[in-house]
Amino acid sequence: xxxxxxxxxxxxxxxxxxxxxxxxxxxxxxxxxxxxxxxxxxxxxxxxxxxxxxxxxxxxxxxxxxxxxxxxxxxxxxxxxxxxxxxxxxxxxxxxxxxxxxxxxxxxxxxxxxxxxxxxxxxxxxxxxxxxxxxxxxxxxxxxxxxxxxxxxxxxxxxxxxxxxxxx
Numbered sequence: 001x002x003x004x005x006x007x008x009x010x011x012x013x014x015x016x017x018x019x020x021x022x023x024x025x026x027x028x029x030x031x032x033x034x035x036x037x038x039x040x041x042x043x044x045x046x047x048x049x050x051x052x053x054x055x056x057x058x059x060x061x062x063x064x065x066x067x068x069x070x071x072x073x074x075x076x077x078x079x080x081x082x083x084x085x086x087x088x089x090x091x092x093x094x095x096x097x098x099x100x101x102x103x104x105x106x107x108x109x110x111x112x113x114x115x116x117x118x119x120x121x122x123x124x125x126x127x128x129x130x131x132x133x134x135x136x137x138x139x140x141x142x143x144x145x146x147x148x149x150x151x152x153x154x155x156x157x158x159x160x161x162x163x164x165x166x167x168x
Contacts, residue, residue: 008074019068022050108147117150
């Protein structure tokens with residue numbers, strides 16, 4: 001559900017409205033039947049029927065259901081955020097060794113801090129590029145708890161970067 005929330009609404013599932021959650025709940029396993037951006041009337045009807053059912057069951061009140069029906073449905077799916085690409089690449093590389101079928105990982109990275117440091121690095125990287133300095137990196141640690149909080153690096157060549165992330 002969380003991946004679908006990011007994919008269709010650009011945020012986590014816990015921050016979705018009733019209308020958005022109902023939209024995700026009625027998306028079938030076969031996207032060709034009802035797909036955001038296509039067959040919109042059918043998707044809206046299915047979402048609204050579910051909202052009415054939730055109101056009848058007194059899970060939500062009727063005014064919440066009515067307001068939720070006014071919410072737009074999503075257009076084409078969005079790209080999933082990749083705010084910690086080094087961690088993602090490490091997980092992909094080590095997933096088979098971990099012997100897990102899950103694609104969900106839990107890390108100590110601080111999402112909000114990761115975004116703030118990323119923004120800061122982009123500004124500095126743009127400034128340093130004028131001096132032909134093209135790479136920049138940051139690693140923020142909580143040394144008392146021995147946790148990675150932020151892990152970022154950039155390179156001018158994203159396909160074959162000239163940096164390596166070292167794991168301790």
